[in-house]
Amino acid sequence: QKEVEQNSGPLSVPEGAIASLNCTYSDRVSQSFFWYRQYSGKSPELIMSIYSNGDKEDGRFTAQLNKASQYVSLLIRDSQPSDSATYLCAVNMGRRALTFGSGTRLQVQP
Amino acid sequence: ETGVTQSPTHLIKTRGQQVTLRCSSQSGHNTVSWYQQALGQGPQFIFQYYREEENGRGNFPPRFSGLQFPNYSSELNVNALELDDSALYLCASSGGQVNTGELFFGEGSRLTVL
Numbered sequence: 001q002k003e004v005e006q007n008s009g010p011l012s013v014p015e016g017a018i019a020s021l022n023c024t025y026s027d028r029v030s031q032s033f034f035w036y037r038q039y040s041g042k043s044p045e046l047i048m049s050i051y052s053n054g055d056k057e058d059g060r061f062t063a064q065l066n067k068a069s070q071y072v073s074l075l076i077r078d079s080q081p082s083d084s085a086t087y088l089c090a091v092n093m094g095r096r097a098l099t100f101g102s103g104t105r106l107q108v109q110p
Numbered sequence: 111e112t113g114v115t116q117s118p119t120h121l122i123k124t125r126g127q128q129v130t131l132r133c134s135s136q137s138g139h140n141t142v143s144w145y146q147q148a149l150g151q152g153p154q155f156i157f158q159y160y161r162e163e164e165n166g167r168g169n170f171p172p173r174f175s176g177l178q179f180p181n182y183s184s185e186l187n188v189n190a191l192e193l194d195d196s197a198l199y200l201c202a203s204s205g206g207q208v209n210t211g212e213l214f215f216g217e218g219s220r221l222t223v224l
Contacts, residue, residue, distance in 0.1 A: 004152070032211050033211075034212070042217065043215040043216060043217050043218050044153065044200070044215050045215070046213065049212060088152050088153075090152075090211065092211040096143075096158050096165055096166025097143065097155035097166055097168060098211050098213065099155070100152030100153050100154070101152050102152045103152055
């Protein structure tokens, strides 16, 4: 079992729709969780961090965390073609590093 | 504010050779981490340096080594290159010894091993 699991996709949504990206993790002691966006051929860019159970909103992005279920999600409202990218879920499992999932590729259709 | 810069951006080596990749951290950041990203995979942690000392290492063999300099720039060295070392090598900087997870990545060095 991978430590951080994501559906590889592609997840295809029409422009203006809500995109829902999911991530599960294996280590119950994990304390901090991150979503990075990676455009094709580019490096990852941090878009959201979440540290406590519940929702955290930032513009069109909402991160949701459920530590009991070991589940993190990212919602993108009013999806735009420019949101088309790979979204990487990353978890700080108490080590001096982040553990990344393999990413979910999102395609927003105009 | 200067971002994270890496060099070279692309390079091709043959199996058995050695390679050195370089990274300049973002201004004010004293921690540098290196990650390897194979095609279609997420980044994998190689090691981290804080104030010139290695203070964390992932599951990579000793032929992966590094340095951090007083100005917080860093090098990643890989000896005896193998075909599986072909990947994007990402340098990330952050402030402070404790890894908050908020990393600022450079654009990466894409290594191809033939």
